[in-house]
Structure formats: C-alpha cells, structure tokens
Amino acid sequence: MNKIAVVGAGISGLSMANYLEKHKIDYHIYERRKKEDLAGHGFLIPQEGIEYLTQIIDPDLLFEHGSFLKKYIQYSHTGKILAEKDLNNVFAISRHSLINLLSRNISPEKITYEKTVIPCDRQKGSLKQPDGNYIEADIAIISDGSRSRIRKSLFKDEKMRTVRENEVVNIIQDKEIANSIENDFMKFHHDQGGLTFGILKLSHDTILWYSQFDNEIYQISECSSHNLKKYMLEVFEDWHPLVSSIIQKSSYENVHLWCVYELEELNPFHTDNIVFIGDAAHPLIPFTSQGVTSALKDSHVLTKHLVEENNITEAFKKYEAERKPEIETHIKNGRTLLNQFLLPIDQHTDNILPISYK
Ligand SMILES: Cc1cc2nc3c(=O)[nH]c(=O)nc-3n(C[C@H](O)[C@H](O)[C@H](O)COP(=O)(O)OP(=O)(O)OC[C@H]3O[C@@H](n4cnc5c(N)ncnc54)[C@H](O)[C@@H]3O)c2cc1C
Structure with a gap:
C-alpha cells in the first residue's frame, strides 16, 4: 500500500486512522493543535454513528463515557411541553472524551501535533509544512475541518456563506x-x-447545553466569556428556571461560540492524490446532528475502497459516488430544519426531531 498522510486529528482524521489500523x-x-488542547463542546450522535464507532472503539468503554438519551422533549420557553418523541439509541458524549477514545489505538509515533499543513502552490497535489519541508506521501487524506485551507486553495472558486444561526455550546459539571x-x-x-x-x-454530574440564535436578531460577536455569560443571562432571563440556573452556574472557560458556515455548492471530494473527508469535504450545519456520523462513514467507505482498489483514482471516485448523495440529503434536511427554527413555534411542522435522517 502507498504511503498515506492524514491532515487533521479531529473526528474524521482519527476515525480514518482507526480504520487504517484495522x-x-x-x-x-x-x-x-496541541495534544491536550481540546475545546469544551460535545456531540449528539444517532444510532448509525454508534454502529460505526463501535467498529473501532470498545463499546463498553464508549458507553462509559457518555449516555443514551431516552426521549426528545420540546418545550416552550417557560417549560410547557409542546411535543415528545422516543429516541432510538441517540447518544451524547463530550468532544474531549470522544477524541481521547479515538486516539487510544494510535501509537504516538504516528501522530505529530502542532504541525500545520499547508498546500504547495507550485507543485500540484503536494503539501508542505510551514518550515517549507514537503509532506512525503502518495495519498493525502484531508480532514482539516469545515474551513479547510487546503480545500480553499485547491478549489479557488468555492463560495462559503454564513448561515443564519450561531450557536453557543458549553458543558457544566453540577451534580444537583x-x-x-x-x-x-x-x-x-x-x-x-x-x-x-x-x-x-452526559453523566450523573455533567450536562452538555447549547443555545441557537437567529443571528439577524441576536448579534453575538466574539467576546470575553464574562460578557458572553452576561449576554446569555439577559437573553434567557425569563425562561424556565432550569435554563437560567444552568447559564448562571456554568463556567465559561471552555465555552464554544460556533459561527456556522456552509458551502454554496459542494466541491469534488478528491483531486490528484488528495481526498477530503468529514467537514473538510462537506461542512454540515448543526441542525443535522450528522457531522460525526458522516465523518465516521466517510472514513469507513474510503478505507474500504482503498483496500479493494489498486488504482487510487478509482478508489477516490467510488468513495465520492457512495458518499455524496447522502451528504446532499443531509444538507437539504439541514436547510429545512434551519427554516423551521426561524419560524414561530406555532408554525412548526410535525417533524419535531432536530436530527437529519437519510
Ligand atoms: C460546537 C459544535 C457542536 C457540534 N455538535 C455536533 C453534534 O451534536 N453532532 C454531530 O454529529 N456533529 C456536531 N458538530 C459537528 C462535528 O463537530 C463535526 O462535523 C465533526 O467533528 C467533523 O470532524 P472533522 O474531523 O471533519 O473536523 P474537525 O473536528 O473540525 O477537525 C479538524 C482538525 O483539523 C485540524 N487542522 C485544521 N487545519 C489544519 C492544518 N492546516 N494542518 C493540520 N491540522 C489542521 C484542527 O485542529 C482539528 O483538530 C458540532 C460542531 C461544533 C463546532
């Protein structure tokens, strides 16, 4: 097999490494990033994602680090129940725990931290490090996230647009x-x-919370954690007491402010010896709750075709043909869920679950 470089050790890069190990x-x-540098947010993962995760992570270990959610309950801001739905194996876990679990099977000599990879303009299909040294690889698997610099440099005409939603995500540890x-x-x-x-x-003493804002009405700019907390308290002041107590008691040290972007149109998932997976191939908006599952499926499908095909380009083509239609469905569903989010609650349709299913 050819020499493979993976750029980015987020969910897609690490899951790819796990499949390659297998x-x-x-x-x-x-x-x-630095090895220990992990942001404080977390994930909602539907059943399909759990099925892919348990192919590469010990299920007992995985289930110890998060929790299965029983029901989705939709409330008014004052706490009146509007709708309920049973959930089928939807799992919640912190990003920190999932990254740690995915890193366990990867030996330290196979990963270099604090190494930013940049594209080389002069030589098609090659990548280099900021010190000018080339990355030596026959195949480069790019998993550098939704705002991928490498994707942007290869597909110069791509258009990213801001989505009419911002998200504040945080984790609070509070037993009571x-x-x-x-x-x-x-x-x-x-x-x-x-x-x-x-x-x-997430567990007996930990909760993941997030708030979604129509950014045409609520303007949150990058601000200090102190100001963000103040803003949150003002906006959610007259909401159900559970909401205000969580906002009040949270530490904002690792709070994540997510400014959401999407591609106007997807690019090809590969060019020359370079192939994109996860958010680098297809940023997904938060409403889908499919970012992690899609990253896992990309890694799984790409590995399968790399193993089965002698010709790299054929393997990349088969990977793209298998993955793109499903991603397009999630993008479409995500836009529907976003439009619903922007509407007054009495205009919502019956499909209440904020998860995109293919
Ligand atoms: C706040 C928040 C909440 C979310 N909630 C959910 C959820 O509930 N459910 C869900 O399924 N998805 C969720 N997502 C989406 C999910 O995080 C992503 O879809 C998923 O993590 C995809 O991972 P990735 O590895 O492709 O990208 P990322 O996780 O962004 O990883 C990219 C990695 O590449 C590294 N990198 C970037 N540039 C370079 C470079 N030039 N050289 C080397 N390394 C580089 C970065 O440091 C990073 O480690 C959420 C995202 C955010 C931000």
Missing part, C-alpha cells in the same frame, strides 16, 4: 442540576422562533 495500513497524522433531570434530550423554544436552548445529560 487494515494494517501505514499512515501518519499531522495535527495543528444533573440529578434533577432525566436522560432526555430537552429543548426549549422561544414562541417567536429563532432562539432555543438544548440540554443533554
């Missing part, structure tokens, strides 16, 4: 609050639309 294919990962709620996915909605607060219990 098939005893050699690779090296280059990651920009965690004890007071069930293992459900609770989501509170402003009557007029464009503002929600979601709560997911």
Whole structure:
C-alpha cells in the first residue's frame, strides 16, 4: 500500500486512522493543535454513528463515557411541553472524551501535533509544512475541518456563506442540576422562533447545553466569556428556571461560540492524490446532528475502497459516488430544519426531531 498522510486529528482524521489500523495500513497524522488542547463542546450522535464507532472503539468503554438519551422533549420557553418523541439509541458524549477514545489505538509515533499543513502552490497535489519541508506521501487524506485551507486553495472558486444561526455550546459539571433531570434530550423554544436552548445529560454530574440564535436578531460577536455569560443571562432571563440556573452556574472557560458556515455548492471530494473527508469535504450545519456520523462513514467507505482498489483514482471516485448523495440529503434536511427554527413555534411542522435522517 502507498504511503498515506492524514491532515487533521479531529473526528474524521482519527476515525480514518482507526480504520487504517484495522487494515494494517501505514499512515501518519499531522495535527495543528496541541495534544491536550481540546475545546469544551460535545456531540449528539444517532444510532448509525454508534454502529460505526463501535467498529473501532470498545463499546463498553464508549458507553462509559457518555449516555443514551431516552426521549426528545420540546418545550416552550417557560417549560410547557409542546411535543415528545422516543429516541432510538441517540447518544451524547463530550468532544474531549470522544477524541481521547479515538486516539487510544494510535501509537504516538504516528501522530505529530502542532504541525500545520499547508498546500504547495507550485507543485500540484503536494503539501508542505510551514518550515517549507514537503509532506512525503502518495495519498493525502484531508480532514482539516469545515474551513479547510487546503480545500480553499485547491478549489479557488468555492463560495462559503454564513448561515443564519450561531450557536453557543458549553458543558457544566453540577451534580444537583444533573440529578434533577432525566436522560432526555430537552429543548426549549422561544414562541417567536429563532432562539432555543438544548440540554443533554452526559453523566450523573455533567450536562452538555447549547443555545441557537437567529443571528439577524441576536448579534453575538466574539467576546470575553464574562460578557458572553452576561449576554446569555439577559437573553434567557425569563425562561424556565432550569435554563437560567444552568447559564448562571456554568463556567465559561471552555465555552464554544460556533459561527456556522456552509458551502454554496459542494466541491469534488478528491483531486490528484488528495481526498477530503468529514467537514473538510462537506461542512454540515448543526441542525443535522450528522457531522460525526458522516465523518465516521466517510472514513469507513474510503478505507474500504482503498483496500479493494489498486488504482487510487478509482478508489477516490467510488468513495465520492457512495458518499455524496447522502451528504446532499443531509444538507437539504439541514436547510429545512434551519427554516423551521426561524419560524414561530406555532408554525412548526410535525417533524419535531432536530436530527437529519437519510
Ligand atoms: C460546537 C459544535 C457542536 C457540534 N455538535 C455536533 C453534534 O451534536 N453532532 C454531530 O454529529 N456533529 C456536531 N458538530 C459537528 C462535528 O463537530 C463535526 O462535523 C465533526 O467533528 C467533523 O470532524 P472533522 O474531523 O471533519 O473536523 P474537525 O473536528 O473540525 O477537525 C479538524 C482538525 O483539523 C485540524 N487542522 C485544521 N487545519 C489544519 C492544518 N492546516 N494542518 C493540520 N491540522 C489542521 C484542527 O485542529 C482539528 O483538530 C458540532 C460542531 C461544533 C463546532
């Protein structure tokens, strides 16, 4: 097998490495961040994602680090139940835990941290490090996230646009609050639309929460954690007491402010010896809850075709043909869910679950 470089050690890069390990294919990962530098947010993962994850992570270990959610409950902002739906194996886990679990099977010599990879303008299909040294590889698997610099440099005409939604995501450790709620996915909605607060219990003492803002009405700019907390308290002041107590008691040290972007049109998933996976191939908006599952499926499908095909270009083509239609469905569903989010609650349709299914 050819020499493989993986750029980015997020969910897609690390899951790719796990699949390559399974098939005893050699690779090296280059990651920009420091090893210990992990942002504080987390994920909602539908059943299909769990099926792919348990192919590469010990299920017992995985289930110890997160929790299955029983029901989705949609509330008004004051706490009146508007709708409920049973959930089928939807799992919640922190990003920190998932990255740690995915890193366990990767030996330290196969990953270099604090190494930013940049494209080389002069030589088609080649990548280099900021010190000018080339990355030596026959295949480059690019998993450098939704705002991929490498994708942008190769597809110069691509257009990214801001999505009419920003998200604040945080994790709070508080036994009392965690004890007071069930293992459900609770989501509170402003009557007029464009503002929600979601709560997911991760463990007996930890909760993941997120709020979604219509950014044409609520303008949150990059600001200090102190100001962000103040803003959150003002906006959610008259909401259900559970919401305001979570906002009040959270530490904002690792809070994540997500300014969401999408590609106007998807690019090809490959060019020359370079192939894109995860958000680098196809940024997905938050409403889909499909970013992690799609990253896992990309890695799985790409590995399968690399193993089965002698010709790299054929393997890349088959990977793209298998993955792109499903991604297009999630993009379409994501836009429908975004439009619904912007509407007053009494104009929502019956499909209440904020997860895209293919
Ligand atoms: C706040 C938030 C909440 C989310 N919630 C959910 C959810 O509930 N469910 C869900 O399924 N998805 C969710 N997502 C989406 C999900 O995080 C992504 O779809 C998923 O992580 C895809 O991972 P990735 O590896 O492709 O990209 P990323 O996780 O972005 O990883 C990219 C990696 O590449 C590294 N990198 C970047 N540039 C370079 C470079 N030039 N050289 C080397 N390394 C580089 C970065 O440091 C990073 O480690 C959420 C995302 C955010 C931001």
